[in-house]
Amino acid sequence: MPALTRRAALAATALPLLASPAFAAPKKTGARPGPFLIGADISWIPEDEAAGARYFVGDVRKDPIILLRDAGFNAIRLRIFVDPAKGYSRREPDKAWAGLAQTIKLGRRIRDAGLYLVLSFHYSDIWADPEHQGVPASWAGYDLPKLAKAVKAHTYDTLVAMRAGGAPVDMAVIGNETTFGILWPHGRVKLSTPTGNPVTDANHAKVGAVGGFDAFAALLRAGIAGARRAEPAIAIQLHNHLGRHWGIVREWTDALIARKVDFDVIGFSCYQQREQGDWATTFDQFLARYPGKGLLVAEYSSRKRYLNDLVHALPDRRGWGTFIWEPTRHQEALFDREGRNAGEGAKPDLLSQGINSAEAPGGLASAPPPPKPEQTGPIGEGGDYIANPLLDLYRQMAKDYSP
Secondary structure, rough: OOOHHHHHHHHHOOOOOOOOOOOOOOOOOOOOOOOEEEEOOOOOOOEEEEEEEEEEEOOOOOOOHHHHHHOOOOOOEEEOOOOOOHOOOOOOOOOOOOOHHHHHHHHHHHHHHHOOEEEEEEEOOOOEEEOOOOOOHOOOOOOOOHHHHHHHHHHHHHHHHHHOOOOOEEEEOOOOOOOOOOOOOOOOOOOOOOOOOHHHHHHOOOOOOOHHHHHHHHHHHHHHHHHHHHHHOOOOEEEEEEOOHHHHHHHHHHHHOOOOOOOOEEEEEOEEEEEOHHHHHHHHHHHHOOOOOOEEEEEEEOOOHHHHHHHHHOHOEEEEEEEEEEOOOOOOOOOEEEEEEEEOOOOOOEHHHHOOHHHOOOOOOOOOOOOOOOOOOOOOOOOEEEEEHHHHHHHHHHHHHHH
């Protein structure tokens, strides 16, 4: 066990169990354990601040976490990599962005602001997503039993260290966008239901060794066991990126429940639909099929009010909330920079409109793009970020959703 984690484990034994105000341990009814979560993933903020980013409402400069809280946000999600110096943060290995030390620092700011804290485990040194679930360098060569032990220990050690550092975690996400499994090839799964995504479907057709749902479930159970050992009252979230695709969600969730993967809530990524009403169909069908489970939107950007209203209106308080992904500078951002939206701007929500090239028909058959030159210098993006009128949507939602 690393020295930081050993010290954290010792310190944690002297700390009382902390809980975010008005939130409690989840019950097995599927109902949210507190207020509706108006959340955001803001993991880019420290690296942007290091590059000179400043955040404003009008002419008033504010800490971005306090700014979001004052606009109605009550929850923050952070991501954490196993060893980002060997992957995500290799350009700035001394900073180790989204590693343990940086996440503790940012998590403490969030808890000091009185916000609910969610930690999303990327069991990798770099992005883990539907196209990439790479084994961390320090776990290379492990077989499935050793990987399961590593997942359990890493999850436990991280959560103990977070608590010891003044940033206890309320909800753990056991893997990021794990629709096709984690820690490939050991925990990779193939789904019988077509995704409707030519790139993913073609990639799956070429997959060699696949551990299948038995291996995937074993790894998830290990992470959940580590989380609950560290924080007995923690909420457990699983993350499926195809919120628009009820057939995939049903096959995936059925397989995990059959293998005794015990979770509280599933988070869906909801960036695009193929047809209007896809998200509503998934949410309604999920609640009907899985009594005792909740759902939330783990990632989204556009259609802000629509998605929040959709989740908030779900019966029996089984819609837990939403988390907008990197709202400072991703897609339809809540901030402007240099006189225009700090992200790419609003995007239509229908795949049929062809705005997602990765999922466009024939995407895999197209010539691959030329390799990009290796980037150098800081990872973050500095500059002045000015809150734009989209932030007012959240002030209004917080008011409308208050008990």
